[in-house]
Amino acid sequence: MNAKRVSLAELGLTAQGGRDARITGLSVDSRDVREGHLFAALPGVQAHGASYIEAALERGAVAILTDAEGARIAAQALERGEAALVLAEAPREALAHAAALWSGPQPATMVAVTGTNGKTSVATFARQIWEHLGRMAVNLGTTGVEGAWTHPLAHTTPEPVTLHRVLAEAARAGVTHAAMEASSHGLDQHRLDGVWLSAAGFTNLTQDHLDYHDSLDAYFAAKAQLFGRVLPEEGVAVVNLDDPRGAEVLAMAEARGQEVIGVGRAEGARLRLEAQRFDSTGQELRFSWQGHPQMTRLDLVGGFQAENVLMAAGLVIAAGEDPADVFATLPELRGVRGRMQLAAQRQNGAAVFVDYAHTPGAIETALKALRPHVMGRIVAVVGAGGDRDRGKRPLMGAAAAAHADAVIVTDDNPRSEEPSAIRAAVLQGAREAGGTEAVTEVGDRAEAILRGVDALGPGDALLVCGKGHETGQVVAGAVLPFDDAEQASVAVAALEGRA
Ligand SMILES: CC(=O)N[C@H]1[C@@H](OP(=O)(O)OP(=O)(O)OC[C@H]2O[C@@H](n3ccc(=O)[nH]c3=O)[C@H](O)[C@@H]2O)O[C@H](CO)[C@@H](O)[C@@H]1O[C@H](C)C(=O)N[C@@H](C)C(=O)N[C@H](CCC(=O)O)C(=O)O
């Protein structure tokens, strides 16, 4: 049994009337509460967690952390005085710091990366660079905890209680370096406020998650909190200056006195991408570090991967490694599963790539990035997720139609929604955008991939967008096993077998 008991003061919390309690654990969900827990009753999207204070007390909570509204909602239950009450203006922030103190150690060197696209890729490349330099390193995010220590995660940026438990376990296992993804939800909900960051990166901002954020500006403001709040003044900001929002991040970092490493093609970037030459398996890069020219080769398909690699290199340098050592590792970097992954190849040489592009911006980037590696036509399989930003659906269709030679619209995790209605929105965008006349609808994703593969002649390529590393299709509450890369191989085998 876990015998650990700590006082509220040891968690940085002060209860009303100076009352103390010995805490045996932290919970954000009443259903997870055990005897002696502190229950954080947080303002939610659906409800206020205070509605569950009564339930938490019944399960043995000895302290409640909430805001004024929560105290009002649960006044009756709280008046009984069964638990110490910690009132905080920003309870999620208080919880994050308490969780950090509760769990203890973190890897000594940590960096975080935010942006609409590229977080998983950058975090994974940073981890790989550290590994090549002999460090015990992990990346942490959408694909779980990977590297020297592994652990599955349900969220890109986990709840603070989970996040700090995982960081402490990794640190105890000897992990000294970690690169984590900071999602906009995670930043908005202060999930990573208690993490000690040496450096933070900003990749880009395009439309996504407008189901959660009120506007694109609000979405950006959430991401910018990584520099405005989470990264300390002595931290280093690594900023993609090519993104239109890069200048705003730069100004924010400078205003806080953070050192900045600008990355990108922009003049003035300390880590500057100067030229790229593409071939069928990767690219040659010319870049410069503080004006000194460098050359390297990346065995990675897609121009944007060079941006991700340089962002990762910038973060690792910012966190203390020698630049020359860092640059020497770049030819060794390997692609992230489901990110421009060469999943299968037809006998005629045509290639099938699987990519996690699930936003209009990512679809455009991925298709444009594939173009210089492909001599023939590009076919795209696309679909949009259910119960997510509806506004992005026609834009995803439009991006596919504008940049592919043929588009097959299919399903991608319809969740609780009617799949044909989601496809209709994507199709409408694809048909209105023009670019290609060849837009078809194939609801069944396996069949869509098969048709896409069947359409490939010598020199052509298929880009299967949206699911990347995912291994399931979420339909009406059920998760049906589905893997784009596997389906690509199955399709090639079926067609070549037939030939
Ligand atoms: C939209 C969103 O971010 N929701 C988060 C939010 O939940 P909520 O506000 O909807 O919660 P609610 O259902 O209104 O309930 C309010 C509170 O009551 C509590 N509760 C609820 C029921 C109960 O019986 N007892 C109880 O105590 C809940 O734990 C919650 O704290 O607060 C909860 C607790 O802090 C989070 O767990 C929850 O994340 C959910 C699980 C989620 O799916 N989030 C996704 C969208 C997410 O965070 N995604 C990002 C980005 C991914 C990407 O980049 O694409 C990620 O980092 O993974």
Ligand SMILES: Nc1ncnc2c1ncn2[C@@H]1O[C@H](COP(=O)(O)OP(=O)(O)OP(=O)(O)O)[C@@H](O)[C@H]1O
């Ligand atoms: N630097 C980039 N610029 C534009 N698009 C990118 C960039 N990097 C990756 N992408 C596109 O975004 C997709 C997702 O990449 P990645 O998983 O690295 O991003 P992410 O930010 O972690 O996404 P998520 O928010 O879903 O966790 C890729 O498959 C690719 O299509």
Ligand SMILES: N[C@H](CCC[C@H](N)C(=O)O)C(=O)O
């Ligand atoms: N973490 C993202 C990924 C979505 C990927 C795509 N396959 C979809 O289901 O929309 C989300 O939940 O919005």
Ligand SMILES: [Mg+2]
């Ligand atoms: Mg990710």
